[in-house]
Amino acid sequence: MASSVSPHPEEPTKWASRRTPERGPAPLSHSLPLRVYYEDTDAAGMVYHANYLKFAERGRSEMLRSLGFPHRKLAAEEGVGFAVRRCSIEYLAPAWLEDALVVDTTLVELGAATLNLRQQIRRAGELLADLDVLVACIGRDGRPRRVPGALRAALASAGPLGPRAP
Amino acid sequence: MASSVSPHPEEPTKWASRRTPERGPAPLSHSLPLRVYYEDTDAAGMVYHANYLKFAERGRSEMLRSLGFPHRKLAAEEGVGFAVRRCSIEYLAPAWLEDALVVDTTLVELGAATLNLRQQIRRAGELLADLDVLVACIGRDGRPRRVPGALRAALASAGPLGPRAP
Amino acid sequence: MASSVSPHPEEPTKWASRRTPERGPAPLSHSLPLRVYYEDTDAAGMVYHANYLKFAERGRSEMLRSLGFPHRKLAAEEGVGFAVRRCSIEYLAPAWLEDALVVDTTLVELGAATLNLRQQIRRAGELLADLDVLVACIGRDGRPRRVPGALRAALASAGPLGPRAP
Amino acid sequence: MASSVSPHPEEPTKWASRRTPERGPAPLSHSLPLRVYYEDTDAAGMVYHANYLKFAERGRSEMLRSLGFPHRKLAAEEGVGFAVRRCSIEYLAPAWLEDALVVDTTLVELGAATLNLRQQIRRAGELLADLDVLVACIGRDGRPRRVPGALRAALASAGPLGPRAP
Numbered sequence: 262m263a264s265s266v267s268p269h270p271e272e273p274t275k276w277a278s279r280r281t282p283e284r285g286p287a288p289l290s291h292s293l294p295l296r297v298y299y300e301d302t303d304a305a306g307m308v309y310h311a312n313y314l315k316f317a318e319r320g321r322s323e324m325l326r327s328l329g330f331p332h333r334k335l336a337a338e339e340g341v342g343f344a345v346r347r348c349s350i351e352y353l354a355p356a357w358l359e360d361a362l363v364v365d366t367t368l369v370e371l372g373a374a375t376l377n378l379r380q381q382i383r384r385a386g387e388l389l390a391d392l393d394v395l396v397a398c399i400g401r402d403g404r405p406r407r408v409p410g411a412l413r414a415a416l417a418s419a420g421p422l423g424p425r426a427p
Numbered sequence: 428m429a430s431s432v433s434p435h436p437e438e439p440t441k442w443a444s445r446r447t448p449e450r451g452p453a454p455l456s457h458s459l460p461l462r463v464y465y466e467d468t469d470a471a472g473m474v475y476h477a478n479y480l481k482f483a484e485r486g487r488s489e490m491l492r493s494l495g496f497p498h499r500k501l502a503a504e505e506g507v508g509f510a511v512r513r514c515s516i517e518y519l520a521p522a523w524l525e526d527a528l529v530v531d532t533t534l535v536e537l538g539a540a541t542l543n544l545r546q547q548i549r550r551a552g553e554l555l556a557d558l559d560v561l562v563a564c565i566g567r568d569g570r571p572r573r574v575p576g577a578l579r580a581a582l583a584s585a586g587p588l589g590p591r592a593p
Numbered sequence: 594m595a596s597s598v599s600p601h602p603e604e605p606t607k608w609a610s611r612r613t614p615e616r617g618p619a620p621l622s623h624s625l626p627l628r629v630y631y632e633d634t635d636a637a638g639m640v641y642h643a644n645y646l647k648f649a650e651r652g653r654s655e656m657l658r659s660l661g662f663p664h665r666k667l668a669a670e671e672g673v674g675f676a677v678r679r680c681s682i683e684y685l686a687p688a689w690l691e692d693a694l695v696v697d698t699t700l701v702e703l704g705a706a707t708l709n710l711r712q713q714i715r716r717a718g719e720l721l722a723d724l725d726v727l728v729a730c731i732g733r734d735g736r737p738r739r740v741p742g743a744l745r746a747a748l749a750s751a752g753p754l755g756p757r758a759p
Numbered sequence: 760m761a762s763s764v765s766p767h768p769e770e771p772t773k774w775a776s777r778r779t780p781e782r783g784p785a786p787l788s789h790s791l792p793l794r795v796y797y798e799d800t801d802a803a804g805m806v807y808h809a810n811y812l813k814f815a816e817r818g819r820s821e822m823l824r825s826l827g828f829p830h831r832k833l834a835a836e837e838g839v840g841f842a843v844r845r846c847s848i849e850y851l852a853p854a855w856l857e858d859a860l861v862v863d864t865t866l867v868e869l870g871a872a873t874l875n876l877r878q879q880i881r882r883a884g885e886l887l888a889d890l891d892v893l894v895a896c897i898g899r900d901g902r903p904r905r906v907p908g909a910l911r912a913a914l915a916s917a918g919p920l921g922p923r924a925p
Contacts, residue, residue: 298488299498300481300641304634304690310843311632311812315466318809322464322525331525332465345808349847355901358636359488359497403853466809468802470856475798476677477650480643511642515681521735524802569687630820631830632813647798654796654857663857664797691820691829 289368289419291324297360307355313390314348317380320364321396328415339409340401346375347395354389356382362389371416374398374405455534455585457490463526473521479556480514483546486530487562494581505575506567512541513561520555522548528555537582540564540571621700621751623656629692639687645722646680649712652696653728660747671741672733678707679727686721688714694721703748706730706737787866787917789822795858805853811888812846815878818862819894826913837907838899844873845893852887854880860887869914872896872903 295316303309321343325331335341356362363383370377380392400406408416461482469475487509491497501507522528529549536543546558566572574582627648635641653675657663667673688694695715702709707729714722732738740748793814801807819841823829833839854860861881868875878890898904906914 296485296489298481298485299635299637300484300643302636303631304636304638305631305840305842306636306638309632310846311809311816314809314812315464318466319462319464323462326525333523333525342803344803344853345850347847347849348808349845351845352843355842357499359492359499465801465803466807469797470800470802470804471674471676471797472802472804476680477643477646477798480646484643508637510637510687511684513681513683514642515679517679518677521676628817628821630813630817632816647796650798651794651796655794658857665855665857689831691824691831 287421289324289416290421291320291327291366293320293323293364293366295319295362295364297356297358297362299358301356302358307357308360310350310352313350313352313356313382313392316362316364316382317348317366317392317394318345320366320380321378321394324366325412328412328419330412330415335409335412336401339412341398341406341409343376343396344399344403345394346397347393349393351391352389353391354387356384356389360384368416369393371408371413374407376408376416453587455490455582456587457486457493457532459486459489459530459532461485461528461530463522463524463528465524467522468524473523474526476518479516479518479522479548479558482528482530482548483514483532483558483560484511486532486546487544487560490532491578494578494585496578496581501575501578505578507564507572507575509542509562510565510569511560512563513559515559517557518555519557520553522550522555526550534582535559537574537579540573542574542582619753621656621748622753623652623659623698625652625655625696625698627651627694627696629688629690629694631690633688634690639689640692642682642684645682645684645688645714645724648694648696648714649680649698649724649726652698652712653710653726656698657744660744660751662744662747667741667744671744673730673738673741675708675728676731676735677726678729679725681725683723684721685723686719688716688721692716700748701725703740703745706739708740708748785919787822787914788919789818789825789864791818791821791862791864793817793860793862795854795856795860797856799854800856805855806858808848808850811848811850811854811880811890814860814862814880815846815864815890815892816843818864818878819876819892822864823910826910826917828910828913833907833910837910839896839904839907841874841894842897842901843892844895845891847891849889850887851889852885854882854887858882866914867891869906869911872905874906874914 297308301308301312301315322332325335332342335343361384365381365383367379368376369379374397376396376398378392378394378396380394381388382390382392398406398408463474467474467478467481488498491501498508501509527550531547531549533545534542535545540563542562542564544558544560544562546560547554548556548558564572564574629640633640633644633647654664657667664674667675693716697713697715699711700708701711707727710724710726710728712724712726713720714724730738730740795806799806799810799813820830823833830840833841859882863879863881865877866874867877872895874894874896876890876892876894878892879886880888880890896904896906
């Protein structure tokens, strides 16, 4: 990824520039819609802060599924899984019971044994939570493993996936 | 719903009698598809037993939404909510990571201030968990309240709702 | 256990009678204190109904630990674990954020491959939730297994365990 | 706290400077022991990554309780609560079922309306997760509020709290 690309691409103009042919293919991205249920909320009436990480994990899992690599297949055929190594999350506005949210996931960097993802959780376009997540590919022994070649190829060429964010 | 269709094949005789024309219309039922994520599983590799109650609650919430009565509307316009009073659950087979499940919800009895629901969680038609749930309608003070008339009318006349179970 | 013993032993007098020598040893029981945190509550301000099952599971795990049989030891040395087969729960009063609760667990029946437990969750002596739980002993293949002899002996002779309920 | 005691041995030089007499009293710190239960784990066998944020929240809540300011008191008497604004977490090693963990919480900076906390989750002294958390004091309307004076005084003068980490 070109070093001049903003790692915080919420601005539409910056996004647009990423998709010009001069900059290479559009980055892999995926959108997952979800609903807030009682289980997600807490006594403050809003979504409990740790549960945004659950929403983000659903987004990553569905992105992999969209590419044809659900976790069970990766484990059975490649002997690998993904573990979160680092996560930074900024909470900008609360989500409430029954809100319709969208988890947008973008691949920021594909390393030899890691994926760096930006994930943004929105309600009707409003950004509620902004995450920077580093996941590592690990083997059954928990040690780092290279991202399998077939998945790597799919990640590198996929472009936008899934339903579009509103 | 055709009277010959039995959405609860494991107990055909018991349920079939409810659907004879002499006994009135088909009961309200609703089906919610959902996916199992890592957050739902535990170290035994399967869905953690308490999380089936979360799945069932999603099913009840979506049934109410299908009828036009999401929780926030019920709270704002009628001043009521629902609280679980009793729940019995039988676990027949485990669900696993990434399973595609369906929560089938059927209204068994509509009381003055309660709903008695049967909820069944299936994977590809196989029954995994079978719940009998009694929810009470309560006011903002936590005391029992009559089920609001508009919701009562919708519950009584709805018949099958939502996507069909596979 | 004598057939005349009440399966709903919340009454102190019935409890007392159980411990007379004529009635055999006191049943195994265990009390676990715990605190309600934000993660346990929902937007209704109270503990989310499914989370009482988590509290009960903590109580069962600590009972086993008190007997010298934590899950990891049972898995490593005996190749067995426990899975919930049935659970009935009655919700009598809500628990709130920061409440100090106690989970009382009593062994009601020790079967060949099952434990039937009664679990009661209280706040300052007030009964909030009352559970009847059947757990099955299973092997690594998920099939029923006899409760290991050492654990069976411990369960049969233990009597009251852990801190006493208030 | 004796200046030679380093509750954060992995970065002694960085933290030690904070405790020199020239820099004022030892920072507020608190240790909460907890146990890993099935509910905390996932199908990878380890603690689900989002649940470390729950553990950290328990630590913050218990720190406030140790100071005499549980959430319900803060809400009732001061009309304020705390909301997480930002959180960064690094996962260094997995925690497993039944592990005995300790959540160490240190106040890094006390702002006008915010607390910046460092939280470290350890097992037998080994650092498993390292969090940097910014929480904001908010009023009932969700808007920023100054940290109440009594809590501010307690935070500024408390020093180490709670049971010591092993």
